Amino acid sequence: METLESTKLEVIHPMEDVLRMDRIPHIWCPGCGIGLAVTAFSAALEKANIDLNKVSIVSGIGCTGRVAGYVKLDSFHTTHGRAVAFATGIKAANPDIKVVVFSGDGDLIAIGGNHFIHAARRNIDMLVICVNNFIYAMTGGQVAPTTPLKAYATTCPFGCVEPPFNIPYLADSSGAVYVARWTTLHIRRLCNSMTEALHKKGFSVIEVISPCAQYYSRINRLGDGLDMMKFYHDNSEIRHGEDTKNLDIGFQGKIIVGKFVDRERPTYMERYTERLAQIKGAKK
Amino acid sequence: MKAVVQGSHVLMGNHACVEGALAAGCRFLGGYPIAPALEIYERFLERAKEVDATFIQMEDEISALAAVLGASWTGKKSMTVTSGPGLSLMMEHLGLGVMLETPCVIVDIQRVGPSLGMPNRPSQGDMMQARWGSHGDYEIVALSPSSAQDMFDYTIKAFNFSERYRIPVALMADEYVAHVKEEIIIPPFEKIHIEPRRYYDGPHNGYLPFKRDKNYVPRMVDIGKGYRFHVTGLTHDDRGYPIMNEECQEYNVHPLVRKIRDYADSIVEVQESNTEDAEVVIVSYGGTTRAALKAMAQARKSGMKVGSLKLVTVWPFPEKRVVELAKKVKALIVPEMNFGQVVFEVERCSHGYANVIFVPHGEKGAEHTEDLLAVITQAMQENIVRDGIIEYT
Known part of the structure; x- marks a missing residue:
């Protein structure tokens, strides 16, 4: 014991410069995938080699909504569903800031669905990371706009009867310039995708399929977090460039992952400043 | 410029x-x-x-x-x-x-x-x-x-x-x-007096987004300046970190109220005319003030001692001034383009010292004075203070 005491080392977390270590332990349950998404994101922030003082992260409400609180950037934990709108204000007021919205499927696609499609349409330069666990987890397992048909949730005790949103298809058809989907098992590919998207100009969306071992898996008897990761291993298929129409996820069905969209469109602020300059020039 | x-x-x-x-x-x-x-x-x-x-x-x-x-x-x-x-x-x-x-x-x-x-x-x-x-x-x-x-x-x-x-x-x-x-x-x-934003200017690692000055107001920093701060809509401490307990609720939210309530005297602003000798005062704000001032001038011409209190700030409500006036006058007349909102505040603050008469000004527009003049004439003759709000019909 004596030797242990005397050799006590100052242990520094490798992600200390991008995570708020004074907030650890985090609130996520054992088996949850959000931590993996944050790990991938932290690594991407370092790999992207960008000025982190100029990156701002905005979250909404829910389990994933807590991410902003753990990442050491100018970070905002805002209202339910409105993270994209809040981030739009930041970007429009100061285009030098790289804005990241990190939130969940319920937050971004249900209550925040309108802001999501309009920011995509305008092509606001921001990266949206949507962690999709198929359920409202923080409130205890209610049905989400992503819950697959027939899956159970506390508010659909006879199985889900609403067809879910296909998030990449929604993003693609609304005008996003970069759309990818990975599961939390594809941690290295997810990290590469995030790094790439951090440099992408325009509305970029990365969907992260993540296990909810506490609610989604328990209600649907899918085992623990590890079992769900095994399921991803056996049932996900990488198909880069796949038409986003084909990316529906059925209950315990195949999950197609990859980078589906990577295109160029002028961003909102590019169009805005260009037009303003034209008008000003014409006046002179 | x-x-x-x-x-x-x-x-x-x-x-x-x-x-x-x-x-x-x-x-x-x-x-x-x-x-x-x-x-x-x-x-x-x-x-x-x-x-x-x-x-x-x-x-x-x-x-x-x-x-x-x-x-x-x-x-x-x-x-x-x-x-x-x-x-x-x-x-x-x-x-x-x-x-x-x-x-x-x-x-x-x-x-x-x-x-x-x-x-x-x-x-x-x-x-x-x-x-x-x-x-x-x-x-x-x-x-x-x-x-x-x-x-x-x-x-x-x-x-x-x-x-x-x-x-x-x-x-x-x-x-x-x-x-x-x-x-x-x-x-x-x-x-033009312009209040600048009050920025924090200490070292980067020492910034606490909700550390309050003596007046309960914390200092701000801008996004992108390297402070790497966190703020949340949840109940939070000085660092902006969520803390879910009653002590933090008191610590966080009470100052939100106190920073305005304790400084209400320096925020509240009213504009008065002819209140020194007034027997009846019209309390108004916004568009209805135009009618109030017209009615006051017309009433003064016919010898009625009418004053006007215009609320520049409706919130925080000028409680002190309203009770002072209530003690001096027979009635406070409150015209509003609604069916009664700010009149409840006037009644609350007049503590039964004067009649509070509500005039629903509604659709007639901001410049209309007939109803006000009728109320003024009535109010001048009233010698007892009645309970509650009297509504002009």
Whole structure:
């Protein structure tokens, strides 16, 4: 014991410069995938080699909504569903800031669905990371706009009867310039995708399929977090460039992952400043 | 300074509001179009290119105020403009603005409600919503302009209050004042008092976003300056980290109330005329002040001692002045373009010392005085104080 005491080392977390270590332990349950998404994101922030003082992260409400609180950037934990709108204000007021919205499927696609499609349409330069666990987890397992048909949730005790949103298809058809989907098992590919998207100009969306071992898996008897990761291993298929129409996820069905969209469109602020300059020039 | 167009102009109230905003340093407008506030957008856009201001039309009023809050954190003075139906949608982010202590201005051109009501008719039906509309405990500052000149002046005041106390401030105008075209005087830039944002200037690693100064107001930093701060709409400590217990609720939220309540005396502003010898005082705000002043002048001509108390700030409510006057006069007459909102505050603060007579001014418009004159004549003859609010019918 004596030797242990005397050799006590100052242990520094490798992600200390991008995570708020004074907030650890985090609130996520054992088996949850959000931590993996944050790990991938932290690594991407370092790999992207960008000025982190100029990156701002905005979250909404829910389990994933807590991410902003753990990442050491100018970070905002805002209202339910409105993270994209809040981030739009930041970007429009100061285009030098790289804005990241990190939130969940319920937050971004249900209550925040309108802001999501309009920011995509305008092509606001921001990266949206949507962690999709198929359920409202923080409130205890209610049905989400992503819950697959027939899956159970506390508010659909006879199985889900609403067809879910296909998030990449929604993003693609609304005008996003970069759309990818990975599961939390594809941690290295997810990290590469995030790094790439951090440099992408325009509305970029990365969907992260993540296990909810506490609610989604328990209600649907899918085992623990590890079992769900095994399921991803056996049932996900990488198909880069796949038409986003084909990316529906059925209950315990195949999950197609990859980078589906990577295109160029002028961003909102590019169009805005260009037009303003034209008008000003014409006046002179 | 292109932002301040010094001199005398004939401007519509809504246009004067834009000039006030630009003079105050506003450089971001996030909004969603709604009658009768549209002229504010149009003029702001016209002027934006001259002063490098940014405008974004969002998908609804919820996102409009969300964008304004985001923009404010980049260091740009920001505002949004709306009317009743939009103000209803903004209540969510009024709360977030209070909790994140984010300076911004919400201009509400009140129209008749409830619901869609009449888009192009004046009303003062949002006064209580501005005060109590968002959930939880908070205090708000709201100003009520009654002329085009006020639209200019009070917009500047609104920005100054929002920066001093780090709160959303409401400019509660009405359709009448928004569309009235009048001469306004814009003073030179040097003569306009502009409250700067109070920034934290200590070391980067020592910044606590909610560490309060003596006046309960914390200091701000801008996004992108390397402070790497966190803020949340959850109950939080000085670091901006969520803490879920009663002690933190008291620690966090009580100062939100106290920073306004304890300083109400320095915020409250009223304009009085003829109150020294008045037997009856008309308490009014916004568009109805125009009728109140007219009625007062007409009554004075026929020998009735009538005074006027115009509420420049409706929130916080000028409690002290109202009770002082109540002790001196027979009656306080409160005309409002609604079926009774601020009159409840007048009654509360008059503590039974004087009759409180409510005049629903409604559809008749801001310049109508017949009903007021009839009430004044009646009130002058009344010698007993009656319980509760007396409603003029």
